[in-house]
Amino acid sequence: MTEPQSADADFRSIRYLADQAFSRSAGAPLTTGNQVELLFDSTQNFPAWLGAVEAAAESVLIEMYLFSDDAFGRRMRAALIDKARAGVQVCLLYDALGCWREHLHGFFKPLRQAGAQVRAYNPINPLRGLALFGRNHRKLLIVDRRQAFVSGLCISSRWEGDPDKHLPPWRDTGVHLAGPVVDEAATAFADSWASCGAPLSLPPKPAPAPPPSQDAVAVRLIATTPTTAHLMRLDLLIASFARKSLWLTDAYFMGTSLYLTALKQAAQDGVDVRLLVPRSSDIGWIATVSRTLYRPLLEAGVRVFEWNGPMVHAKTAVADGRWARIGSSNLNLSSWLANRELDVAIEDEEIATAMEVKFVQDLGQATEIVLKGARRRPALSAPRDIDLAQSVLELMHPSAAARHASAAARQAARISDALGAVVRGTRPVEGSEATSFLSIGLFLLALALLVGYxxxxxxxxxxxxxxxxxxxxxxxxxxxxxxxxxxxxxxxxxxx
CATH class of the missing domain: 1.20.5 (Single alpha-helices involved in coiled-coils or other helix-helix interfaces)
Incomplete structure (x- = not known):
């Protein structure tokens, strides 16, 4: 009788330590009893957003980096105006830099005239010094304090592409949340709102929704504010805990040396580390800088892929078929240290497996970057013996069925990669590096000449x-x- 009781005590102890580690690094507790729905691209996110706003009865809270004066932006503005005129409390917080054109041209004036409350985050003011660079990069929509949408998408038609110019939509990922985590999203919004003026004032919260009929999901809502580095610590922790796979999609990858080291060490330990980034970016110089980081990653065994389409804007991660992250944060210092960001970390095998399947599909639209010629990828060391990190992940998610699903997804990824290499080939890193370094070098030379004269x-x-x-x-x-x-x-x- 003593041995089972001891095992149960060890389980509870390790689980407590794991939850404590994740909670402290993310600055957020694990919230259970939620419903989570993955939404991919504008085709799924935009209709869900509009439908939720049009059905709002009590309040609509929006925190958005970019709210564009274009087709979809005007459709969303019209829906918000209708709600405000109908007596629904509409609160919109947009970033003054992300929406500087709209800010100057009075795009939000009709909303204010309809009764909506509209604020600009961190208005452009030279007297604020370096604080000017801290932006509100969140993408959050809360309706009636019963459902929330968190994503990498903004309210802008650029995510829909342009058929007339034969431009396909941008690739991006969002999530629809219901349950207790929505209260945390509302608290995060209220904090941002209060940073720009008077505190948020809402009517008493409506009666709680009926209990969910489907399986509940554990979610951590990570509300990063300037200098907190919540997600940076969590990303480093996940890179350390991952035992089998760590698949990352990032729009503006410029990882710090500390994070690059974490990825390299994971790959050298036998973890299947993959990174999907844009080939052509809406901010071209970031893609150029990203390419200068490829070589040390490739030499350590990390696999790097570039998206073939116009833009992959998703900011996601999935580890070991058990843990997933979705939100607004990129893997760079701006997101980790300077901006207000919002992400969700989901501890659910079904959601994580669905994210793995989507990642495999995305690799079918990407080209792998490889070391050229006779240079071979260094041999990987054997995985370490089972330690605390391994025990934490196994004990927190013991389902064998999901492990089989994860293994199947990884096998499908390997098959997809092999077939893709035959069909589209791979691209050597030397060619990419040469272009990137040449661009940087010529820019610096031109700058030196200008400064000299x-x-x-x-x-x-x-x-x-x-x-x-x-x-x-x-x-x-x-x-x-x-x-x-x-x-x-x-x-x-x-x-x-």
Whole structure:
């Protein structure tokens, strides 16, 4: 009788340690009892968003980096105007930089006139110094505080492509949430809203929805704010815990040396690490910089793929067929440290397996980057002996059926890759590196020539930046000094 009781105690202890590690790294607890629906691309996300808004009865809360003045943007604006006029509380928080054109051209004025509350996050103000670079990059929609949508998509027609120009839609991933995690999403929205003005005021929360009829899913909502680095710590933890596979899709990959090392060590330990990134990006220089990071990853055994279409914008990860991440955060310092971001980490084998299947399908639209010629990928070391990380993942998700499904997905990936190599071939990393390094080198040479002939090109912007930063700091100091002198006077008035 003692041995089973000891095993149960070990299970509870390890599970507690695992949950504590994930909760501390992500800055978010694991919330159970949720319903999760994966939504791929604009064809699934946009109709779901519009349908939810049109059915709203109490409130619509939107936190969005980009809300475009285009076909879909105007459709969403019209739906929000209708709701605001019908008495539904509409609160929209957009990023002032992401929507600078719309901000200047009065795109949001009709919403305000209809009764909606509209705020701009971090308006462009030179006096704010480096704080100007911290943006609200979230993509969040909450309806009636009963359902939420988190994704990498913005409210913009660019995700739908352009048939007239033969441009296919962008590849992206979102998720529809219902259950207790929606309360956490509303709390995250309220925090962002309060950072731009008065706190959020909503009517009493409606009665809870009836219990779910389908299997509940455990979700962690990761609301990153500037300097918290919640997702960065979680990404590093997952790269360390992954035992069999870690498949990443990222739109603007510029991983830090610490994260690159984590990926390389995982691959050298025998983990199947794959990275899918754009070949052509809407921000071209980021794709160029990303290519300079390929070689050390490839030499460690990480497999790198470039999307063949116009843009893959998804920010997702799936590990060991048990854990998945979906949201707005890219694998770079802006998302990890400077921006407000929102992601969900899902601990569910069915969802993770569906993400693996989608990743395999995406590889059918991608080209693998390989080391050229006689250079062979270094042999992988044998996986480590079972340790705490292995025990944590196995004990938290013991289902054998899902493990078989995960293995089948990985086998399908290998078959798909082999067939794809025959059909479309692979691309050597030297060619990609040459173009990237040549672009960077020529840009630096041109910049050096310009600076040599026109030194004021550097001196003037630097002087302006220093003057603005110094003036802003000095102004802030004067305000604080004034407030400090005011307090004794107010205290004296209260005493009298």
């Amino acid at each position: 026109f030194p004021y090109l550097v001196a003037a912007p630097l002087g302006l930046a220093l003057a603005i930063s110094g003036g802003g700091i000095a102004l802030r100091a004067l305000v604080l000094i004034w407030q400090r002198h005011q307090r004794p006077r107010e205290h004296d008035k209260d005493a009298s």
